[in-house]
Structure formats: structure tokens, C-alpha cells
Amino acid sequence: MDxxxxxxxxxxxxxxxxxxxxVFYSLIKxxxxxxxxxxxxxxxxxxxxxxxxxxxxxxxxxxKCAEACKVENKVxxxxxxxxxxxxxxxxxxxxxxxxxxxxxxxGGLEQSVENExxxxxxxxPKLCNHCTKxxxxxxxxxxxxxxxxxxxxxxxxxxxxxxxxxxxACPYGARYIHxxxxxxxxxxxxxxxxxxxxxxACVEVCPTEARIFGDLRDKSxxxxxxxxxxxxxxxxxxxxxxxxxxxxxxxSEVK
Amino acid sequence: xxxxxxxxxxxxxxxxxxxxxxxxxxTPESFGKYGHYRANSLDDNKKIIPQFKGEDxxxxxxxxxxxxxxxxVSFDDDEYILHSNLKCETCHSPKIDARTECKIKxxxxxxxxxxxxxxxxxxxxxxxxxxxxxxxDHNTEKNCVECHNPHNPWIE
Numbered sequence: 323m324d325x326x327x328x329x330x331x332x333x334x335x336x337x338x339x340x341x342x343x344x345v346f347y348s349l350i351k352x353x354x355x356x357x358x359x360x361x362x363x364x365x366x367x368x369x370x371x372x373x374x375x376x377x378x379x380x381x382x383x384x385x386k387c388a389e390a391c392k393v394e395n396k397v398x399x400x401x402x403x404x405x406x407x408x409x410x411x412x413x414x415x416x417x418x419x420x421x422x423x424x425x426x427x428x429g430g431l432e433q434s435v436e437n438e439x440x441x442x443x444x445x446x447p448k449l450c451n452h453c454t455k456x457x458x459x460x461x462x463x464x465x466x467x468x469x470x471x472x473x474x475x476x477x478x479x480x481x482x483x484x485x486x487x488x489x490x491a492c493p494y495g496a497r498y499i500h501x502x503x504x505x506x507x508x509x510x511x512x513x514x515x516x517x518x519x520x521x522x523a524c525v526e527v528c529p530t531e532a533r534i535f536g537d538l539r540d541k542s543x544x545x546x547x548x549x550x551x552x553x554x555x556x557x558x559x560x561x562x563x564x565x566x567x568x569x570x571x572x573x574s575e576v577k
Numbered sequence: 578x579x580x581x582x583x584x585x586x587x588x589x590x591x592x593x594x595x596x597x598x599x600x601x602x603x604t605p606e607s608f609g610k611y612g613h614y615r616a617n618s619l620d621d622n623k624k625i626i627p628q629f630k631g632e633d634x635x636x637x638x639x640x641x642x643x644x645x646x647x648x649x650v651s652f653d654d655d656e657y658i659l660h661s662n663l664k665c666e667t668c669h670s671p672k673i674d675a676r677t678e679c680k681i682k683x684x685x686x687x688x689x690x691x692x693x694x695x696x697x698x699x700x701x702x703x704x705x706x707x708x709x710x711x712x713x714d715h716n717t718e719k720n721c722v723e724c725h726n727p728h729n730p731w732i733e
Binding site: 380433481527 | 608614662663670694695704
């Protein structure tokens with residue numbers, strides 16, 4: 323008899339603890355959700371949502387954009403450091419794809435394949451895709467890179483520890499370590515310019531208007547018009563990065 | 578027993594207190610205002626002074642050149658825009674601070690054959706997008722600007 327009573331008491335105690343624990347957890351759950359929310363991207367619907375359109379059908383591979391970017395943002399002149407660059411894709415008649423970007427296209431791209439061997443050739447400007455769900459932001463261990471309220475992926479130079487995790491995380495290869503500052507550096511959509519009402523330097527100098535910059539929330543902006551007129555795609559959509567650089571005329575060969 | 582628990586709770590509280598003090602000391606100002614980052618960093622990123630001033634800034638002094646550039650050319654009943662949709666700074670990259678130094682040391686364009694070839698040399702990737710010139714054949718001994726005014730290049 324004695325033993326049964328003890329077991330019963332234990333059973334009730336365990337049950338009460340379980341029920342109590344569940345109730346307590348459901349009470350703190352809303353706070354937990356808030357704590358997680360604080361670590362996620364917060365876009366301000368009152369502010370613009372910046373994006374860029376790239377028209378591959380217009381790009382001539384002159385490299386003026388890459389050149390201007392280096393001047394504007396004081397990117398080191400060596401050919402390993404780029405915030406933006408242009409890749410030349412040449413598909414030969416035998417199906418081979420040749421991708422080149424000597425010095426990021428600065429000084430103009432030249433064709434290295436004989437004319438009669440070319441099936442088609444086109445130039446693809448590349449830059450940070452300013453993902454809404456940016457893998458680099460998730461990888462940063464100190465909160466030195468983030469998506470700004472107006473949707474630009476920025477770096478906090480004074481806070482970056484130069485660990486290079488974000489460089490590994492970026493699927494677009496858009497980041498590099500600045501050799502003098504020893505912190506990560508990347509395209510900012512020329513954040514200092516767009517906040518003054520100017521265009522990013524690459525967009526400003528593009529001679530064929532192959533780059534279109536604008537506010538995705540403003541339905542009359544140049545960028546939105548470009549996206550209405552052309553079927554646009556983002557790079558590597560399967561990665562679910564929700565990037566905001568939209569390409570027109572993107573071939574499946576482009577990586 | 579009660580004393581032991583009291584000590585335990587007290588040391589726990591002290592630990593939490595010290596942790597919060599250190600955290601408060603180490604967390605920079607404005608961290609977490611908009612998200613998991615330093616909100617003041619937005620201003621740091623805005624602070625940089627633009628190098629490229631935009632076409633309006635150029636036109637405010639060089640109106641004559643700007644107008645010449647904006648003219649269209651009629652040829653074969655078609656209107657050609659030629660260089661009119663090029664921005665000034667596409668070719669005149671700001672190597673100087675134009676606001677103060679423009680008159681003291683005007684920027685020079687060098688080697689225009691190479692410069693024009695950057696856009697106009699033959700390349701299969703430029704097909705149907707731009708007028709292409711065979712640079713190894715087209716008046717090789719001359720500089721482009723001797724015949725073409727880059728602010729309004731004629732066509733023939």
C-alpha cells in the first residue's frame with residue numbers, strides 16, 4: 323500500500339511539473355520571439371528600398387563602371403580588389419564557355435576568341451547583390467555588417483574584426499579584405515551619394531545606361547519601369563537570398 | 578541550509594550584475610537601435626565626400642559644352658543621339674577636385690585612341706549595341722579627336 327501511494331504522489335508531481343513548465347514556457351514565448359526578431363533585418367517601409375537593374379543587352383564591357391567605382395570609393399588599384407567588375411562570357415560554337423575579366427574590365431574588355439568560333443558573347447556587370455536575406459550578415463559574428471533600413475548591405479568599418487567569415491558566406495564573391503584597413507570592404511550602392519540625391523558612381527558613368535538605379539517602392543522610378551518592361555532575374559535565385567540586383571537578358575551560363 | 582542557498586543566490590546575482598556592467602561598458606553607443614548593429618555606422622557610411630559631382634555640377638560652368646553634347650544629329654532621316662546620353666564624367670573622370678582646382682590645373686585626356694577604343698574597338702560582345710571601329714585599320718596614325726569632336730562626333 324505504502325509503495326503505491328508514493329508512486330502516485332510522484333506521478334502527480336511529475337505531471338504538475340510538466341503542465342506548469344508548459345504554461346510557463348507559453349508565457350515567455352512572446353518575449354523569445356521578440357528577442358529573435360531583434361536580430362533580423364528591419365526594413366523601414368517609410369524609407370526607399372534601393373535596388374539596381376542591369377541590362378546585359380546594353381553592356382558593352384568598357385569597364386568605365388569598375389574604374390569609376392575605384393575612384394569614388396578609393397578601392398586599391400591592384401587588380402585583386404573590386405567592388406564591381408564586368409565579366410565577359412564567350413560561348414564558342416563547340417559549346418565551351420569562356421569567362422574572362424582581366425583587371426575587372428578596367429580599360430575595356432577585349433575579345434580573345436576568334437570571331438568565327440564565337441556562338442555568342444556578352445558582358446555581365448557584377449556587384450554586391452544587396453540581399454534582403456543576406457548570408458554575409460548572418461555569418462558576421464560581431465554585427466559589423468547589416469542590412470540598413472533602406473535595404474543596403476553595409477559594413478561597419480570601426481567594428482569589423484576582419485575574420486573573413488562574410489567573404490566565405492557571400493555567394494556572389496562581392497567582398498574583399500581592404501589591404502590597408504584590414505577590414506572587409508564591399509559595394510555600398512555608393513551610400514554617401516544616394517543619400518545626397520546622386521546616382522551611384524557606376525550608374526553615373528555608364529555610357530549605354532546598362533545600369534539602372536532606383537527605389538523599388540516608388541512605382542514611377544526608372545528601376546521599376548525597367549522591371550515592368552523587361553523580364554528580369556536575380557543571380558542564384560535557388561539560394562533564396564532575395565537579392566535586389568535584377569538582370570535583363572541573363573543567360574543560363576552566367577554563374 | 579538557508580544560509581547556503583542565500584549565498585548561492587547572492588553570488589549568482591553578483592555574477593549577473595558584473596556581467597551586465599561589462600556588457601554595458603563594451604556595447605557601443607547606438608548598438609541595436611535598428612537591429613543587431615551600430616546605428617551610428619549608417620552616418621559613418623554617409624559621411625564620405627562624393628568624387629563624381631554629376632552632370633548638373635559640370636553644366637553650371639561649362640554650359641556651352643553641355644549644350645553641344647546634348648544636340649542630336651540627323652542622318653538618313655534618323656535622329657542619332659551619339660554621345661548625348663553620355664555623362665560628362667564618363668570620360669572626364671574626377672582626377673582633381675573640380676570645385677577648387679578646375680581652373681588651376683584643368684584635367685587632360687590622354688591617348689584618345691586607347692580611350693575611344695575602350696568602347697568602340699571591335700568585340701563580338703558589343704555587336705548591335707554600339708558603333709564599332711577596327712582600331713588596327715582605321716586611320717592608325719591619327720588621333721581620334723583630330724577628326725571627331727567627342728562632344729558631338731559626326732557620322733559618315
